[in-house]
Amino acid sequence: MDSPESTQPYTGDATETVPVQDSPVFSYISNLSPIQPVKEPAVSQGFTGLNSPPIVFTSPRLNPHSQSSFLKRSQFPQLPSAKLAGQDGGRRISITAADRSGKLDGQLGSGLNTCTEKELDSSRPVDGQTESPIGCSDQFLADVVYMDSFDSNVSADSSLNYSDDIDQPPVGVTYSKESEGKLEYKHGARRNEESTAIAPSAITKQTDEVHKRGASVDRRAIERHMTPKDGDIRGDQCAKFKSNLSENLALTNNYPENLMTENAEAGQTGHVDDSSYLLSKSIKFYEGNENSVETTGALAEAVQTELQSSPMAAEHRGLFVRCLQFEDAQQKVITNRHAQNPSGIENSSRLLTSSADREGSQSLSLETPPTPISRAGMTQHMVYPRNRGNYSIKVPMPLGIGLHLNSIVSTMQVGAGETKNVKSSEKGNFSIGDEELVTPVSSHLSENSRNSSFLSASESVLESADDGRRDDHASMAAISANSLSTYNVKPLGNPVLCNPIEDQSTPVNKRKSNTGNADDAEEFNKSSPKRKRKKTSESNDDYSCKRCNCKKSKCLKLYCDCFAAGIYCAEPCSCQGCFNRPEYEDTVLEIRQQIESRNPLAFAPKIVQHFNEPPSSICVEEETQISKSSGRHKRGCNCKKSMCLKKYCECYQAKVGCSDGCRCEGCKNVYGQKGEYGLNKDVSMQGTDETTDGSFVEKLEMVGSGNVLYHTELCNPHNLTPLTPSFQYSDQGKGASKAWLPPGKYFQSPESGPTFGVPCIRFPRSPRNSDNPDMITETSKEILDLVSFDHELDYQKAGAVNDFSSGYHGPGNMELLSGPPNEREWENNLEVQPFSGSGHFSSASSLRWRGSPITPMAQFSGTKLPQAVDFYDDLHNIMEDETPEILKDTPNPLNTVKVSSPNKKRVSPPHGHSRELGSSSSAGVRMARKFILQAVPSFPPLTPCVESKNGGQEKA
DNA sequence: GAGTTTGAAACT
DNA sequence: CAGTTTCAAACTC
Numbered sequence A: 001m002d003s004p005e006s007t008q009p010y011t012g013d014a015t016e017t018v019p020v021q022d023s024p025v026f027s028y029i030s031n032l033s034p035i036q037p038v039k040e041p042a043v044s045q046g047f048t049g050l051n052s053p054p055i056v057f058t059s060p061r062l063n064p065h066s067q068s069s070f071l072k073r074s075q076f077p078q079l080p081s082a083k084l085a086g087q088d089g090g091r092r093i094s095i096t097a098a099d100r101s102g103k104l105d106g107q108l109g110s111g112l113n114t115c116t117e118k119e120l121d122s123s124r125p126v127d128g129q130t131e132s133p134i135g136c137s138d139q140f141l142a143d144v145v146y147m148d149s150f151d152s153n154v155s156a157d158s159s160l161n162y163s164d165d166i167d168q169p170p171v172g173v174t175y176s177k178e179s180e181g182k183l184e185y186k187h188g189a190r191r192n193e194e195s196t197a198i199a200p201s202a203i204t205k206q207t208d209e210v211h212k213r214g215a216s217v218d219r220r221a222i223e224r225h226m227t228p229k230d231g232d233i234r235g236d237q238c239a240k241f242k243s244n245l246s247e248n249l250a251l252t253n254n255y256p257e258n259l260m261t262e263n264a265e266a267g268q269t270g271h272v273d274d275s276s277y278l279l280s281k282s283i284k285f286y287e288g289n290e291n292s293v294e295t296t297g298a299l300a301e302a303v304q305t306e307l308q309s310s311p312m313a314a315e316h317r318g319l320f321v322r323c324l325q326f327e328d329a330q331q332k333v334i335t336n337r338h339a340q341n342p343s344g345i346e347n348s349s350r351l352l353t354s355s356a357d358r359e360g361s362q363s364l365s366l367e368t369p370p371t372p373i374s375r376a377g378m379t380q381h382m383v384y385p386r387n388r389g390n391y392s393i394k395v396p397m398p399l400g401i402g403l404h405l406n407s408i409v410s411t412m413q414v415g416a417g418e419t420k421n422v423k424s425s426e427k428g429n430f431s432i433g434d435e436e437l438v439t440p441v442s443s444h445l446s447e448n449s450r451n452s453s454f455l456s457a458s459e460s461v462l463e464s465a466d467d468g469r470r471d472d473h474a475s476m477a478a479i480s481a482n483s484l485s486t487y488n489v490k491p492l493g494n495p496v497l498c499n500p501i502e503d504q505s506t507p508v509n510k511r512k513s514n515t516g517n518a519d520d521a522e523e524f525n526k527s528s529p530k531r532k533r534k535k536t537s538e539s540n541d542d543y544s545c546k547r548c549n550c551k552k553s554k555c556l557k558l559y560c561d562c563f564a565a566g567i568y569c570a571e572p573c574s575c576q577g578c579f580n581r582p583e584y585e586d587t588v589l590e591i592r593q594q595i596e597s598r599n600p601l602a603f604a605p606k607i608v609q610h611f612n613e614p615p616s617s618i619c620v621e622e623e624t625q626i627s628k629s630s631g632r633h634k635r636g637c638n639c640k641k642s643m644c645l646k647k648y649c650e651c652y653q654a655k656v657g658c659s660d661g662c663r664c665e666g667c668k669n670v671y672g673q674k675g676e677y678g679l680n681k682d683v684s685m686q687g688t689d690e691t692t693d694g695s696f697v698e699k700l701e702m703v704g705s706g707n708v709l710y711h712t713e714l715c716n717p718h719n720l721t722p723l724t725p726s727f728q729y730s731d732q733g734k735g736a737s738k739a740w741l742p743p744g745k746y747f748q749s750p751e752s753g754p755t756f757g758v759p760c761i762r763f764p765r766s767p768r769n770s771d772n773p774d775m776i777t778e779t780s781k782e783i784l785d786l787v788s789f790d791h792e793l794d795y796q797k798a799g800a801v802n803d804f805s806s807g808y809h810g811p812g813n814m815e816l817l818s819g820p821p822n823e824r825e826w827e828n829n830l831e832v833q834p835f836s837g838s839g840h841f842s843s844a845s846s847l848r849w850r851g852s853p854i855t856p857m858a859q860f861s862g863t864k865l866p867q868a869v870d871f872y873d874d875l876h877n878i879m880e881d882e883t884p885e886i887l888k889d890t891p892n893p894l895n896t897v898k899v900s901s902p903n904k905k906r907v908s909p910p911h912g913h914s915r916e917l918g919s920s921s922s923a924g925v926r927m928a929r930k931f932i933l934q935a936v937p938s939f940p941p942l943t944p945c946v947e948s949k950n951g952g953q954e955k956a
Numbered sequence B: 001g002a003g004t005t006t007g008a009a010a011c012t
Numbered sequence C: 001c002a003g004t005t006t007c008a009a010a011c012t013c
Helices: A004-011 A018-022 A024-032 A036-050 A053-057 A064-075 A078-084 A090-101 A103-123 A133-149 A152-167 A169-173 A179-198 A200-216 A219-225 A230-254 A256-287 A293-309 A317-340 A359-366 A405-416 A435-454 A467-485 A500-510 A519-524 A529-539 A561-565 A582-598 A683-688 A695-699 A707-715 A734-740 A743-748 A751-757 A778-798 A806-818 A826-831 A856-860 A871-880 A883-889 A921-938 A944-955
Strands: A607-610 A616-620 A625-629 A700-702 A726-728 A848-850
Touching: none
Parallel strands: none
Antiparallel strands: A607 A700, A616 A625, A726 A848
16 A cells, blocks of 8 residues: 555645655645644644544554554644645635535544544543543544545645644534534545645635534534434445545546535535534544444445545555455445345444454444444444443444444354344334433433444344354454453454354343333344343353343343443343433443442453463363363352352352452352462462452453353353453463463454454453453553553452453552552562462552543543554554653543542552563553553553554654 | 342442 | 342242
8 A cells, every 4th residue: 555655745744744845745835835834733732632543543454654644644734724825724724625525525524523623622621521532532533544544635634624623612612513514624624635735726715614614513413414314324325435535536636626626516415414424423422422433434445445446546545444444344244234134224333343354343333324223233232332421432443442242242243144133223213111211311312312323232143143153253252252341352263252142142041031021121122032042042051141131220230231241232131121222322321430430340341360370271070171260250259158159159150260359158169169269370369368359350360361251251241341341461471371362363353453452452342342361462461561550559459350440540540650669569470470468469460451441541532552463563662652652641531430449559560570562671661651541541442553553653 | 930049239 | 348228130930
C-alpha cells in the first residue's frame, strides 16, 4: 500500500512532516493559504488533547505506514486550511467541502465529527459532557477509519475536521446537536480537502453556511435519518460508499473540482441515510455507547474495494488498509445476515469476528445495523457498549477492544454463519418488559430503542452449533473466552475455549424453570429458549452458556448471570421484565456503573488463573479426569453445605479448585480443595489463607490458562466480563505466559488481536475485552506487569484481578503515578507467587489488570490498546517511546469508581524485572507505568495496538 | 414443572 | 464489617 507520505503531498500535510513542507505541494499550499500556520496549532492540540485518539484510530492491523501517515494527518490538518487559505480556518473550508462532498465524506466524516466533538468536549473541562472520555476514544476509532481510509487526502481532511471542531466551541460543546450539520460538515471536510487540495478556491464559499448548519444541527435529525431501514443501510452504504468513493477518486484525480460538486449532489442524496446513520452512531459513541466503528468499518470495506479497483487506490492506500481490517468482519457478518436473516438482521458484530478472521477484530461492530432494535440474531450475547459513563469502549472497537462475550459469541456465530434469528430484536418493536424499570429507562428508551439496536444481541447461534461448527467456532470461542474477562479474543487455536455454541447452549442446561413466565421476556425471547437450551445443553458438557431466568432483578443486578457477564439477555433467557437488553442500553450502563462504583471488581471475571501454574494439570479424580486448572475463583466461595461439590459452589461450577480465598466449609472440591491450591506452587501461598476477596485472586491470573478455565468461564456468562476487560498479565515470566498462550494466537487473529488482542488486554475484555491471559502477548504482559503493579496494589484485595474497572485504575494509576513504588518485589512474582505475608498475591506475577470498559480510563481516549498482531512490537515502542508521555498527558482517569484497593498495598515495580520490554528495564518500567495509565483507562478503547505502534513509530 | 436448597448479591 | 434479606441458580421430587 502506499505510504501515506506519498499521499501527503497531495493533501498538503506539509505541516506534519518536514518533507512535506519541502515538497512543491507544500509550497503551493502555503501560498494558497497563509493561514495555515494558525490552524496547525489548533489541530495538533486537538489531537494532543485527545490524548491518544490517534492511537485509537489506528487499527492494530494497520501497517505501520498507514499508521504513520495517519498520525501525520491527524496532526496536520492544516493543509486543507491552507488550501482554503482565504478562509478562516480549515473549518469552514472543510465544512463546505462536506456539503459538497456529500455522502461519502459524510459517512466517513460522521465518525470523525463525533470524535472531534468529543475531543473538543474533552479538551474543554467546562463542557457538560456527561460522556466519558471513552466515548471520545470511540469516536476516534471511528474517525480513525475515516482518516486511514484516505491517505493524504483524508489525513488532511481529518485534520481539518479536528481543527474545525476545536475552533468551534459550540459544536464541540454540545454534541447533541449535530445531525445534519455535522454530517455534512464532517463529510465535507474530507472531501473538501481532497478537492481543496486540488482546487481550493472553489470550496470556500459555502463553508460558512455549512458550518453554521453543522453547529446547529440536531441529533434528532440524525436519528431521523436512521430509520428502520438502517439495518439495510449498511449494505447499501457499502455499495454506495464504494461507488461514491470510486467516483470521487476518479474525479479527484482528474477533476478535483468536479468531485466536490458531484459529491454534493449525488452523494448527499444517496448517502444521506448512511451518513446520518453513521452520524448517529458516532453520536452514540460520543454519548458513550455505540460504536460508529462498525459502520465505518463497513464503509471502509466498500472503500477498500473501490480503491482496489480504482487507479487511485495507490494513493488511498491507507483507506484500503482500514477497509481490509473491517472487511472480513463485515463480509462475514453480512454474509451471515443475508444467509440467515434476509431481513438484514444485525449481528452483534461487535463481538470479535471469528478467530478465523484475523482481521475480524473490527468486524465487531461493523455490521451493526441501524435498525433500532435488534439485530437479528446474531449473537446471543450482546456486550454492553462500554462507553457510557465509565464503560469502556463500546463497539467502536471494532477490533478488539470492545469485545464482550457477547460480541465474541456473536462473532463466532457470524463466522460460522450459523446465526439464527433472534427473537425480539428482530421484531423491531418490542415492548419493553418492565414497567417498573421503565421509568428510568423510558427516557432512554426512545433513543435506546433506536440505537440500541447495535447492541442487541441475538442469540442463538449457539444452539445451532453443530459439532462441526463448533470446531470452526472454537476459535471464536476461544476469543470469547478471552474476552470474557477482557476483550481479548483468542485466536482460533484454542481448542480449550468453549465453543461459543456450547456456551450459549449451556443456558439451556441451566434452567428452564421460568421459561414461560416472563412477560416481556417472553416477547423478547419468543424463540423458544427451551428447545435450544435443551439441545445445546444436551450436546454440550456441563458447561454451557447459561442464560438467566431472572424474575425480580430485571436482569440489572449481579444476580443475573447475563448482566454479570456483561452481556445482554437474549433469546435463551427466560427472564421477566428484563432490562438487560440493548434497548435499555443506557439503563444497563448506568446500573452497571453503579455497581462498579460499589465494587469495581463486580464485573471482573470470577475466575483467575494463577500465573505461575501451568495452564492446567490434569489429575484424575473421580470418574473422569478432572483437570485442576490453575484458575481460581476470584473471591472464593463461601459454601457451607454443598461441600463445594455442587454447582452451588462457584468454584466447582467454574471447574476450578477452591483456594485459600475460599471460605468454604468442608471443602471437597474435586478440582482442588482449599488447602491444596498453591501448595505446590508457592509456599508463600499457604500463608495467605483466606484473604478476603481478591487477595487470593491477585496471584491468579485470569482465566486463560487451562482449558477448563476457558470453558468454564468463557462459557459461563459469569465468567464473561465483557465490559471489564481485564487483562491479565501474566507476567513477567514471559516464558511461562507464553507457554500458556500460544503466541500465534495473539498475532494471528487480528480480530482478537488487534483490538483485544493484546491485551488487551483483555480485553479486551471485554471484554470484555479481553481477557484472555492467553491472549496477552509478552509485550502485553509487560505492559500488564507495569500496569499490574499499579493496579495490583489497589486491586489486590479487591480480588478482581482482572477487572479493569475504571475505578481501580484510576486510583491505582494515581497512586502509581504519584506514588512510590512499592513494597513488593516483582521479581519474585514470576516464579513464586508471592503471596506476601499479607496474603495477597504478589503483584508482579499477577498482573492483571483489567480494563473495564467502564473504567474512567476509557475516558482517556483510548489509550492504546495493544492489539494482537503487531501489538507486541508496538507495545515495545510505545512503552519505550511515547506512551509515557501520552499517559502523562492524559488526564487521569479518575474515575468515579471508587477504588478500593482493599489493600492498597503497593507492589514495587519490577525493577529488576523489567521485562524485556524494550530492552530497557528501568526505562521500560517507567514507560510501563505511563503506558499503563493510559492503557488501562482507555482500555476499552480500542485499537491499542495501532496507537502503540504509531507512537513508537512516531518517536522513532 | 413446582418446590426446596443453596449461596451469592444486595441491603441494612 | 457483620448480619440479614433478596435473589436466582441448582437441585430434588
